[in-house]
Amino acid sequence: MTGTYLGMPAFPQAARDAVRDPVLRGNLRHATHTIRAKRARAVGELSDWAELREAGRRIKDHTLRHLDRYLVQLEESVTAAGGTVHWAADAGEANRIVARLVKETGESEVVKVKSMATQEIGLNEALEAEGIRAYETDLAELIVQLGRDRPSHILVPAIHLNRGEIRDVFRSEMGAWGRPAPEDLTDAPAELAEAARLHLREKFLRAKVAVSGANFMVAETGTLVVVESEGNGRMCLTLPQTLISVVGIEKVVPTWRDLEVFLQTLPRSSTAERMNPYTSMWTGTTDEDGPRAFHLVLLDNGRTDTLADQVGRQALRCIRCSACLNVCPVYERAGGHAYGSVYPGPIGAILSPQLRGTGSEIDASLPYASSLCGACYEVCPVAIDIPEVLVHLRERVVEGGPAVRQGNKVVLRPARGHAAERAAMRAARWVFARPGALRAGQRLASRTRRLHPRALPGPGRAWSGTRDLPAVPPEPFRDWWQRTNGGKDGTE
Amino acid sequence: MSSRDRVLGRVRRALADVTPDDRPYEEAVRRDYLREHGGPTARRTVELLAENLADYRAIVHRSGASELPSLIARLLAARDAGPVVVPSGLDEGWLAAADVTRIPDRAESTPADLDRAGSVVTACAVAIAETGTIVLDGSPDQGRRRISLVPDHHICVVRVPDQVVSSVPQALERLDPARPLTWISGPSATSDIELDRVEGVHGPRTLEVILLG
Numbered sequence: 001m002t003g004t005y006l007g008m009p010a011f012p013q014a015a016r017d018a019v020r021d022p023v024l025r026g027n028l029r030h031a032t033h034t035i036r037a038k039r040a041r042a043v044g045e046l047s048d049w050a051e052l053r054e055a056g057r058r059i060k061d062h063t064l065r066h067l068d069r070y071l072v073q074l075e076e077s078v079t080a081a082g083g084t085v086h087w088a089a090d091a092g093e094a095n096r097i098v099a100r101l102v103k104e105t106g107e108s109e110v111v112k113v114k115s116m117a118t119q120e121i122g123l124n125e126a127l128e129a130e131g132i133r134a135y136e137t138d139l140a141e142l143i144v145q146l147g148r149d150r151p152s153h154i155l156v157p158a159i160h161l162n163r164g165e166i167r168d169v170f171r172s173e174m175g176a177w178g179r180p181a182p183e184d185l186t187d188a189p190a191e192l193a194e195a196a197r198l199h200l201r202e203k204f205l206r207a208k209v210a211v212s213g214a215n216f217m218v219a220e221t222g223t224l225v226v227v228e229s230e231g232n233g234r235m236c237l238t239l240p241q242t243l244i245s246v247v248g249i250e251k252v253v254p255t256w257r258d259l260e261v262f263l264q265t266l267p268r269s270s271t272a273e274r275m276n277p278y279t280s281m282w283t284g285t286t287d288e289d290g291p292r293a294f295h296l297v298l299l300d301n302g303r304t305d306t307l308a309d310q311v312g313r314q315a316l317r318c319i320r321c322s323a324c325l326n327v328c329p330v331y332e333r334a335g336g337h338a339y340g341s342v343y344p345g346p347i348g349a350i351l352s353p354q355l356r357g358t359g360s361e362i363d364a365s366l367p368y369a370s371s372l373c374g375a376c377y378e379v380c381p382v383a384i385d386i387p388e389v390l391v392h393l394r395e396r397v398v399e400g401g402p403a404v405r406q407g408n409k410v411v412l413r414p415a416r417g418h419a420a421e422r423a424a425m426r427a428a429r430w431v432f433a434r435p436g437a438l439r440a441g442q443r444l445a446s447r448t449r450r451l452h453p454r455a456l457p458g459p460g461r462a463w464s465g466t467r468d469l470p471a472v473p474p475e476p477f478r479d480w481w482q483r484t485n486g487g488k489d490g491t492e
Numbered sequence: 493m494s495s496r497d498r499v500l501g502r503v504r505r506a507l508a509d510v511t512p513d514d515r516p517y518e519e520a521v522r523r524d525y526l527r528e529h530g531g532p533t534a535r536r537t538v539e540l541l542a543e544n545l546a547d548y549r550a551i552v553h554r555s556g557a558s559e560l561p562s563l564i565a566r567l568l569a570a571r572d573a574g575p576v577v578v579p580s581g582l583d584e585g586w587l588a589a590a591d592v593t594r595i596p597d598r599a600e601s602t603p604a605d606l607d608r609a610g611s612v613v614t615a616c617a618v619a620i621a622e623t624g625t626i627v628l629d630g631s632p633d634q635g636r637r638r639i640s641l642v643p644d645h646h647i648c649v650v651r652v653p654d655q656v657v658s659s660v661p662q663a664l665e666r667l668d669p670a671r672p673l674t675w676i677s678g679p680s681a682t683s684d685i686e687l688d689r690v691e692g693v694h695g696p697r698t699l700e701v702i703l704l705g
Binding site for chain 2: 281
């Protein structure tokens with residue numbers, strides 16, 4: 001997706017470094033446990049949560065199943081309301097469209113609302129290459145941008161940093177980007193928020209162009225929705241003269257009424273609030289209120305490839321709430337950076353390998369970045385069966401098979417590094433089909449049990465490095481069953 | 493081939509396995525969830541709105557029509573924060589008792605002009621009790637979206653019980669999607685530092701809601 005993540009090591013290697021960092025683990029544990037309890041309370045307030053979740057799933061499934069129809073309808077509605085719709089098949093095309101639109105305004109800087117889609121396509125870097133400076137205005141994005149860091153959480157990209165670390169970034173870096181942080185800045189969250197308010201206000205007041213994403217797009221009305229907390233979104237969506245929104249094609253919903261489901265489930269799932277502080281809804285342009293020009297860039301970038309996978313397509317229901325990250329035992333320990341993608345955590349482990357394919361080491365390892373405990377599925381407000389998709393993608397990595405990449409049907413080759421596993425499975429298939437061989441093998445194993453090593457030699461070493469080898473019993477089960485008449489003889 | 497055709501073509505090929513389903517949308521998607529959660533009486537609904545607004549740090553006042561001008565005057569004087577932005581269609585009586593400089597909501601004003609204002613007074617389109625939300629729709633008594641954003645102090649008058657609904661579904665029924673809408677639930681806040689909520693970032697740091705009725 002973006003250059004930032006090129007050459008990332010596979011998940012196990014990146015995670016090993018992360019779990020050895022006690023500060024990082026402390027930060028993640030504190031943050032995820034804080035939000036977990038709050039989310040459970042917020043969800044518990046709604047007696048019909050299960051029905052809302054089911055309706056959300058159905059709305060998204062129905063939309064995906066008729067995605068072409070709703071995209072065309074959305075284009076008509078947005079255009080009728082005074083907006084301009086652009087289509088981008090991949091990241092490069094989306095970046096070129098945005099850069100051209102910004103240049104046409106004559107401006108060389110933009111303010112940005114937090115947006116996963118623009119991170120996914122590496123828009124900031126692409127704009128920089130064109131001489132356009134993009135200022136992130138979400139507090140956590142600002143922290144990441146100032147610290148030249150990478151985001152580690154969908155909702156709170158700076159979750160890996162604690163307040164002291166954030167203060168240090170503000171003190172040392174803010175001056176280079178604009179108004180410096182106060183000399184006597186402490187690590188009190190309210191003071192940090194105040195420093196960000198002052199630093200960004202001058203940028204909001206002079207900005208002529210803004211770039212956003214959107215949480216929802218309503219096909220029937222052409223309405224876009226941005227859900228936020230701080231007011232930076234409202235600043236970007238209303239003060240500049242030109243607004244460019246880059247939105248994944250799966251963010252469309254058919255009707256205005258559909259928002260009644262997601263505006264109940266999204267805030268409670270993400271920040272554990274009954275409602276987030278600010279939600280903006282706009283339909284095209286409004287005379288003398290807000291931007292005079294509105295551009296919508298509809299982004300594919302691997303989404304149609306994901307849609308072609310009958311099991312994996314459910315990942316496109318995702319509304320980016322990040323509840324699955326907050327409950328995940330693997331995310332809590334490994335942190336977001338180990339996932340090598342702007343989409344970390346369980347949803348990232350199924351989304352990134354589908355959007356980008358499983359060609360790289362990191363993407364091929366992501367379906368394994370899970371214990372399959374299922375907590376992610378439990379909390380998902382659109383009921384994405386993440387464990388099911390993880391297992392499906394593991395199978396694709398090991399076995400290869402048909403898939404769609406950039407709109408073309410391809411046959412993936414089995415990944416390297418799984419040869420021993422495939423050989424073991426072939427051997428097992430042969431043995432289980434031959435009872436005599438199985439019996440002979442089991443007896444041999446029982447008699448030689450004292451000689452068995454504690455770890456496997458050769459290529460098996462990596463496997464037994466993190467697992468105990470099963471102990472072989474003194475007598476095979478089937479022999480014991482026959483000898484004791486199924487245990488009825490009362491003998492051991 | 494245009495990118496539009498390319499993306500739509502990919503979508504259609506990706507869905508080749510899906511069996512056609514031409515049921516009307518509202519039949520295809522069942523909605524078994526509730527239209528509202530409790531809130532049996534109008535009075536209880538207004539109480540719930542007040543509780544939930546206060547829970548997210550909005551300051552809630554109650555007022556009859558006759559005390560409203562003096563209440564608004566008192567709230568503005570207590571802030572002593574400078575000029576007040578006034579939407580063009582705001583009930584003139586509401587500010588009758590306030591001795592403040594007024595900045596009209598005009599298209600020509602720059603964001604920097606608005607930044608000099610200390611407060612803004614608006615009405616609202618609808619308020620949602622279950623979530624503690626007020627919604628502005630840009631009507632003349634609410635003004636442009638930016639006027640309730642740039643000043644640091646927002647006083648919003650909600651007519652109760654007429655403008656109050658229980659739930660999000662009921663609010664959407666009352667709203668016009670063609671208008672620019674701003675949903676406000678408490679003052680500006682962030683959860684970006686250690687996933688804990690802190691009030692006060694870019695929007696108004698003080699939100700005062702007057703329940704008028």
